[in-house]
Amino acid sequence: MDHFQYRDGELFAEDVPLSSIAQEVGTPTYVYSSATLRRHYRVFDEAFTGRDHLICYAMKANSNQAVLRLLADLGAGMDIVSGGELARARAAGVPGEKIVFSGVGKTDEEIRAALDHGIFCFNVESLPELRRISEVAAGRGQKAPVSLRINPDVDAQTHEKISTGKAVDKFGIPWMEARAAYGLARDLPGVMVKGVTMHIGSQITTLAPFERAFTLLAELVELLRADGHEISHVDLGGGLGVPYHGDTDVPPHPRDYAEMVNRTLGHLGVTYVFEPGRMIAGNAGVLLGRVIFVKETETKTFVISDIGMNDLMRPTLYEAFHHIRPLKEPAPGAPMQVVDVVGPVCETGDYIARDRKLPVMERGDLFAVMTAGAYGAVMSNTYNTRPLTPEVLVDGDKFAVIRPRMEVEDIIALDALPPWSG
Numbered sequence: 001m002d003h004f005q006y007r008d009g010e011l012f013a014e015d016v017p018l019s020s021i022a023q024e025v026g027t028p029t030y031v032y033s034s035a036t037l038r039r040h041y042r043v044f045d046e047a048f049t050g051r052d053h054l055i056c057y058a059m060k061a062n063s064n065q066a067v068l069r070l071l072a073d074l075g076a077g078m079d080i081v082s083g084g085e086l087a088r089a090r091a092a093g094v095p096g097e098k099i100v101f102s103g104v105g106k107t108d109e110e111i112r113a114a115l116d117h118g119i120f121c122f123n124v125e126s127l128p129e130l131r132r133i134s135e136v137a138a139g140r141g142q143k144a145p146v147s148l149r150i151n152p153d154v155d156a157q158t159h160e161k162i163s164t165g166k167a168v169d170k171f172g173i174p175w176m177e178a179r180a181a182y183g184l185a186r187d188l189p190g191v192m193v194k195g196v197t198m199h200i201g202s203q204i205t206t207l208a209p210f211e212r213a214f215t216l217l218a219e220l221v222e223l224l225r226a227d228g229h230e231i232s233h234v235d236l237g238g239g240l241g242v243p244y245h246g247d248t249d250v251p252p253h254p255r256d257y258a259e260m261v262n263r264t265l266g267h268l269g270v271t272y273v274f275e276p277g278r279m280i281a282g283n284a285g286v287l288l289g290r291v292i293f294v295k296e297t298e299t300k301t302f303v304i305s306d307i308g309m310n311d312l313m314r315p316t317l318y319e320a321f322h323h324i325r326p327l328k329e330p331a332p333g334a335p336m337q338v339v340d341v342v343g344p345v346c347e348t349g350d351y352i353a354r355d356r357k358l359p360v361m362e363r364g365d366l367f368a369v370m371t372a373g374a375y376g377a378v379m380s381n382t383y384n385t386r387p388l389t390p391e392v393l394v395d396g397d398k399f400a401v402i403r404p405r406m407e408v409e410d411i412i413a414l415d416a417l418p419p420w421s422g
């Protein structure tokens with residue numbers, strides 16, 4: 001459920017017509033709905049009412065400070081994957097004790113920073129990392145709280161580039177090595193075992209892969225307890241999908257997910273930690289663009305827009321599907337056309353939609369790329385010396401620019417000439 005709807009023939013974000021944002025801020029521009037962000041967080045939170053749980057929003061999905069602050073105000077913790085994200089989370093007012101630190105390549109500097117901020121837990125992805133965290137923490141007379149991320153080797157049935165829980169993926173410690181790894185953790189002076197973590201992938205739209213993973217997780221917790229480890233939490237990662245198409249990819253409702261989690265893990269008496277990213281932010285954002293030219297060739301019609309792959313990389317990176325909706329609602333029976341919607345970037349992979357049947361679009365028309373709130377702006381870059389995409393947050397009938405449009409001069413100023421260039 002989102003808050004982007006047609007009203008009186010115009011696409012609105014909550015109570016703001018998107019065309020007024022396009023006019024004031026220009027295009028391309030990301031627009032987020034506060035009500036949608038809040039709703040997604042609350043629906044997930046309420047599904048676990050009565051159970052000890054901590055929701056650590058996977059901030060890599062959308063880490064604008066305004067988005068983080070909105071979620072922090074609702075009580076969210078954060079799942080971070082870098083020292084940069086740690087700084088962002090703390091700047092947004094998230095306390096260290098609500099932060100978990102994931103990722104396969106934590107540097108000494110990042111480990112030290114996380115210890116400085118007293119984070120809730122390190123999600124450890126390998127034995128070399130476990131040893132290193134122990135060395136760094138022990139060197140400061142500390143014991144770092146750790147949870148080992150176990151790779152259960154289940155197929156999340158998602159795109160290969162966002163699968164993380166198969167044996168061939170780079171993430172986590174193999175299931176078969178888990179008990180030995182926990183044995184090592186017990187013997188190391190600078191770590192303290194807290195939990196077990198799994199995150200099997202992203203954009204998962206059925207419960208079955210989760211259930212397989214969590215059943216293995218429950219077995220492992222019992223084995224580890226029998227080995228004498230105190231396991232006080234299980235971190236179930238993120239991964240719940242969002243409906244990009246809206247028909248073939250409808251994800252389970254958080255209530256049903258919660259029912260399955262309680263069924264597989266409820267008897268363990270552990271705190272649940274969750275790391276949802278996409279399901280919080282995905283449907284809470286759109287990307288506004290404008291048609292620059294319509295180019296007809298013998299075989300195709302190209303709608304060339306001002307949204308490049310530098311603004312939204314998902315179609316290029318994952319062959320992702322995003323609905324496209326004109327800001328002016330098409331009249332019933334308006335003529336349709338099969339087109340490729342492409343960007344201005346000099347790459348064949350620079351497209352938003354291919355062979356898509358859309359209402360006929362003309363130069364100057366404004367449109368919205370839907371479900372762009374997660375893994376959109378955060379992946380944007382300045383390829384082709386295109387300024388980073390601005391971001392806008394809507395709340396009711398108000399909107400505010402939460403990342404101003406960058407100027408080309410700002411990009412040029414990032415570079416420096418060598419002193420010998422005269």
Ligand SMILES: *Cc1c(COP(=O)(O)O)cnc(C)c1O
Nearest residue numbers: 058102202238239275276277278
């Ligand atoms: C990316 C990531 C998440 C969030 O995944 P979503 O599919 O966006 O919910 C959670 N945990 C870890 C470890 C991740 O890398």
